[in-house]
Amino acid sequence: MINIKNKSSIQKMEKAGSLLAEILLKVSEILKPGISTLEIDSWIENELKKNNLISKAKGYKGYKYATCVSINDEVVHGIPDETKILADGDLVKIDVCASWNGYCADMARCYFIGDVSLEAKKLVEVTQKALDKGISKARVGNRLSDISAAIQQEIENHGYGVVRDFAGHGIGKNMHEEPEILNYGRPGKGPVLISGMTFAIEPMVTLGDYDVFIDRDGWTVKTKDKSLAAHVEDTIAITDSGPKILTRLNLNERVI
Numbered sequence: 001m002i003n004i005k006n007k008s009s010i011q012k013m014e015k016a017g018s019l020l021a022e023i024l025l026k027v028s029e030i031l032k033p034g035i036s037t038l039e040i041d042s043w044i045e046n047e048l049k050k051n052n053l054i055s056k057a058k059g060y061k062g063y064k065y066a067t068c069v070s071i072n073d074e075v076v077h078g079i080p081d082e083t084k085i086l087a088d089g090d091l092v093k094i095d096v097c098a099s100w101n102g103y104c105a106d107m108a109r110c111y112f113i114g115d116v117s118l119e120a121k122k123l124v125e126v127t128q129k130a131l132d133k134g135i136s137k138a139r140v141g142n143r144l145s146d147i148s149a150a151i152q153q154e155i156e157n158h159g160y161g162v163v164r165d166f167a168g169h170g171i172g173k174n175m176h177e178e179p180e181i182l183n184y185g186r187p188g189k190g191p192v193l194i195s196g197m198t199f200a201i202e203p204m205v206t207l208g209d210y211d212v213f214i215d216r217d218g219w220t221v222k223t224k225d226k227s228l229a230a231h232v233e234d235t236i237a238i239t240d241s242g243p244k245i246l247t248r249l250n251l252n253e254r255v256i
């Protein structure tokens with residue numbers, strides 16, 4: 001069953017989302033060669049506390065950290081680690097899900113450390129564009145897989161890979177709710193979208209093949225061919241006037 005949220009629930013998710021968006025904007029100031037992914041996690045955890053946000057990752061299936069930080073061929077779910085040190089040219093993905101007064105927002109962004117390749121920049125640009133195209137289909141009357149198909153089309157038009165093994169999800173009081181939102185598929189399938197549905201949409205995109213595996217640490221998802229991967233995520237609400245993006249600060253970026 002897909003939970004439908006009322007205005008006041010969506011307002012709380014929006015508050016969580018805007019606080020999270022501020023943190024994921026400000027974190028770029030500390031991202032320099034030499035910093036460890038554990039230091040990034042500690043900095044974010046402290047910011048979450050200051051803003052009365054509660055991390056939903058910490059404690060989830062035994063996960064011990066507030067965030068996921070994934071570098072280069074790590075796609076998602078990178079475990080913060082004091083021995084993982086950022087270097088010039090790295091593509092870093094930071095993913096945080098947190099609740100404010102019981103309601104969640106889930107968000108991920110890509111960051112460039114120093115000078116990165118043109119390839120990496122292009123990959124991230126297309127991944128963000130794919131997310132926007134997916135969000136633009138999150139409209140009353142459309143079907144769920146219209147979102148999936150739009151994401152896949154944008155990614156494959158550029159010759160990149162769509163990771164199949166992980167997906168977006170409904171979100172609300174819980175980090176993960178129904179439905180599962182695939183990043184690929186044919187349009188016109190699945191439930192009809194209605195006002196009050198809230199989704200976390202998160203394309204995971206590879207420069208090479210889309211096959212991934214889980215590292216020996218039990219969490220970190222990596223590309224099999226060691227190719228570079230990008231991941232961005234926004235939490236959105238479907239409203240009668242279109243999709244509303246809850247994890248963006250700029251007013252003109254919040255509607256599509």
Ligand code: MF3
Binds near residue numbers: 068095107200202233
């Ligand atoms: N934020 C991730 C998601 O989009 C989940 C991270 S939870 C963790 O679903 F426990 F894996 F860290």
Ligand code: CO
Binds near residue numbers: 168200202
């Ligand atoms: Co998510």
